[in-house]
Amino acid sequence: MTFLETAWYEKAGWLIILWPISILFRLLALCRRRLQQISSRPSHINVPIVVVGNISVGGTGKTPVVIALAKNLKSLGINPGIISRGYGGSAAAYPLIVNSDCEVSACGDEALLIRDKTNCPVVVDPDRTAAINLLMQKFREEIDLVISDDGLQHYKLYRDLEIAVVDGNRLFGNGLCLPAGPLREPVSRLLEVDHIIVNGGSNDKENISGHVSRKPAQTSSANNFIECALAKGHKMVLKPTFLINLLSGERRPFLGAPFNIGNTIQAVSAIGNPERFYALLERLPHQMVRFSFPDHHLYREEDFEAKGIDMKQPIVMTEKDAVKCRDFANSSFWVLEVSVDLPNGFTENLVGQLNLEKG
Structure with missing residues (x-):
């Protein structure tokens, strides 16, 4: 905030x-x-x-x-x-x-x-x-x-x-x-x-x-x-369901350990209330590092480099953020899909x- x-x-x-x-x-x-x-x-x-x-x-x-x-x-x-x-x-x-x-x-x-x-x-x-x-x-x-x-x-x-x-x-x-x-x-x-x-x-x-x-x-x-x-x-209620690879479309169930044990999740967000997003990811058995941008920020690849984000480690973001990263995403980019009840x-x-x- x-x-x-x-x-x-x-x-x-x-x-x-x-x-x-x-x-x-x-x-x-x-x-x-x-x-x-x-x-x-x-x-x-x-x-x-x-x-x-x-x-x-x-x-x-x-x-x-x-x-x-x-x-x-x-x-x-x-x-x-x-x-x-x-x-x-x-x-x-x-x-x-x-x-x-x-x-x-x-x-x-x-x-x-x-x-x-x-x-x-x-x-x-x-x-x-x-x-x-x-x-x-x-x-x-x-x-x-x-x-x-x-x-x-x-x-x-x-x-x-x-x-x-x-x-x-x-x-x-x-x-x-x-x-x-x-x-x-x-x-x-x-x-x-x-x-x-x-x-x-x-x-x-x-x-x-x-x-x-x-x-x-x-x-x-x-x-x-x-x-x-x-x-x-x-x-x-917002329920996390899958982590979806932005490049390949691979879907991994949110429950359990979607990434290799020892991997650090890099949570990236440019939304109005990122704390709700981070709280969902805290349910995973992985260490997490948070990277927050202003709401509606239009991402560029150099933004990730400037923040010190490791492009070879899992990068997790919301669906709203993901639509702005399609042009430069690699296989490390994952999208948190949620169902709304x-x-x-x-x-x-x-x-x-x-x-x-x-x-």
């Missing part, structure tokens, strides 16, 4: 000096929300729009949720199209249709991973409405609903249903908005969403109460917000809420 992230989640006392700026941030965010909602109108595309996002900065696991949800919907005969901001990418022109051979520098790592894992139509554009328009223009006959990867705070985008993903381990840090805390919006925003998915951790009341620290007069109110919000939460009946419940007919 960065210095500021560490301070947020360890509830450092000095952050109080940033509290006035946080109040201003909340006011500006609220004004922006109201203005965007005024211009937001019910969609004319005749399919539901589902937004999957979060209220905090950093990785909460929303992209795995989008992938799992899309796969579950397809298994029910319902075909989603997906839009994304395209974080980490910079296209020459937007909106951009993401194909399997799309350059990650143009579309971003998350969008390319979603396209690879779901085989759904994916369009990226900072303007989500423009992304939807192109998605429906090109794939109207194939799409039964639209999923927006992120965009909870993009209020210009009309939505029929909202899903917020919460990191069950880190929760909300000190409970303050940026820059004094990690929140884009106050915790009370969770009372407005349709579903909350808690990624790992615990959602019991004692655990929740311990993760918010405010002035005494505000603490009870804040905790009540959290308890009420997470009462409608669903638990999600959404709550039982979650997808079916969502289908019922949206009045969709199963195929």
